[in-house]
Amino acid sequence: MANTQYPESYYAASANAVPPRPVLQDDVETDVCVIGAGYTGLSSALFLLENGFRVTVLEAAKVGFGASGRNGGQIVNSYSRDIDVIERTVGPKQAQLLGEMAFEGGRIIRERVARYNIQCDLKDGGVFAALSAKQMGHLESQKRLWERFGHTQLELMDQRRIREVVGCDQYVGGMLDMSGGHIHPLNLALGEAAAVESLGGTIYEQSPAERIERGANPVVHTPQGKVRARFIIVAGNAYLGNLVPELAAKSMPCGTQVITTEPLGDELAKALLPQDYCVEDCNYLLDYYRLTADKRLIFGGGVVYGARDPANIEAIIRPKMLKAFPQLKDVKIDYAWTGNFLLTLSRLPQVGRLGDNIYYSQGCSGHGVTYTHLAGKVLAEALRGQAERFDAFADLPHYPFPGGQLLRTPFAALGAWYYGLRDKYGL
Structure with a gap:
């Protein structure tokens, strides 16, 4: 089985030491299966664990392997398209709610760093x-x-x-x-993963999601195991591949x-x-x-x-x-x-639900460090039945790229x- 390591980056070379994490080799049951151990997945897992959910995180490579561990490390507020563009697109009411959330992600990062004593060179x-x-x-x-x-x-x-x-x-x-x-982005992800585990969450590395069996109790299949859950959060972003074809078509x-x-x-x-x-x-x-x-x-x-x-x-x-x-x-x-x-074509994040129990957030369009932390909170709220903020994102219009994937x-x-x-x- 493939053992995917971090790219040869400065972040990987200066990462904090972490314990090895297991490969999923069993059949497990949980409340929420999170696919992807980047910022979106880790933020979702933390908020859910803090609210009493059992959480299992599946990561195809290593924690923070994708954009979360490779980005410029800058805490930048708002979205890739700013609030005025959103207001012209969806009107003042929805834009007001999205505008109020535009500066929340940075506050969440600082709160996480303080609460869990994450060493990530925050400036x-x-x-x-x-x-x-x-x-x-x-x-x-x-x-x-x-x-x-x-x-x-x-x-x-x-x-x-x-x-x-x-x-x-x-x-x-x-x-x-x-x-x-700014922060050391990989060390932020590693610190958040340690926080997930400190609250009883489980993270499996080198355990890519190969197939989602949809239904009332969906099942995520990996090469050597599977996870049965009440809910799934899809948080693979640019590294999701074609696991969920309807998400790949619009990004x-x-x-x-x-x-x-x-x-x-x-x-x-x-x-x-x-x-x-x-x-x-x-x-x-x-x-x-x-x-x-x-x-x-x-x-x-x-x-x-x-x-x-x-x-x-x-x-x-x-x-x-x-x-x-x-x-x-x-x-x-x-x-x-x-x-x-x-x-995404609109350069706004895509948030939504497939059926009754598969939730997703993707498409930060280069503006993800703060948004992903907000997204985790918004997804966790939706799973708890508080969907107003989730719906504000989910109702944003999105379109496929002209000419399709070709x-x-x-x-x-x-x-x-x-x-x-x-x-x-x-x-």
Whole structure:
């Protein structure tokens, strides 16, 4: 049987030590079977366990193997499409409820870190950096929008002010969100998994879900065992495959690339990011970066539609890093990896129920660290019979990619090319 290990990333190399977890080799019964031990699955499991459910988690590889353990590690509020877009799509009533939830995920992360003493290098402060006057105008509008929904930890920064927090001369201004921040994402997932087990939950690794037998008491089959449950939560996102065909039809796995430098030392690290905030720019195809606890720079960006692994990740990302920080031209890159996220056509998450007892959340569209933690709470509420917040997400309209699975990749790539031109020429 395959034994899938973590990719050779900085996160895997610096992960906290954890005990080995078993492979499912028996037939077990539980209240809820969660498929996927990433943030969505772990958050769901924690909220359910805290409310008295028996929970079994199935993971095809290792805890945090997918996007949860490979992402840029940034705590960014709201959704990939902001609340104003949602409001135009579904109207003010539904948008109000979704807007009230838009800043909850970051609070859940901090609460989990504090309650379960998770060692994941949590730092406060995230910067949105504007490359043009148009982008700065968007940030001004975004600040007003977020403040309308009660989010007030925001500061607009002019060119002088942003240079105090980012040692880069290409930005005309930005916005600082002190409820944003950054974490070691794999260590957050590992800490949440330990919390699940501390509450009596069971996590099986190297135990991929191969088939779901639907019915009044659904059964999830793995290569060597099966789980019979009252409810199933499908939380595989970009790594779900075709386990649930109706979910695969309306989403597309995409790859993003990340590099990590050698340790920079205190002086150079402080020159780049004096307050140790994380940064993302305001381009459609955005770049993002931050410092690690041992003073490396993590820099990510780029999208590969269809989730192919590029032959040379450093060749794609290093020029982006040097454009922001030319002083790093002689710095060695110690790690380079790719990871997949799940894109939807609307760029809004897909939440719903199949039949009476199979629940799912997927399609964070590159905005998943905070949303997945909220999703776990919303799914747990629905299983407890409190479905108002679940329904607010479930009622969002979603559409298949034009041309189906055959043409979705070139269609999305064409759209990215168009927006890349807009970014390049400031349109």
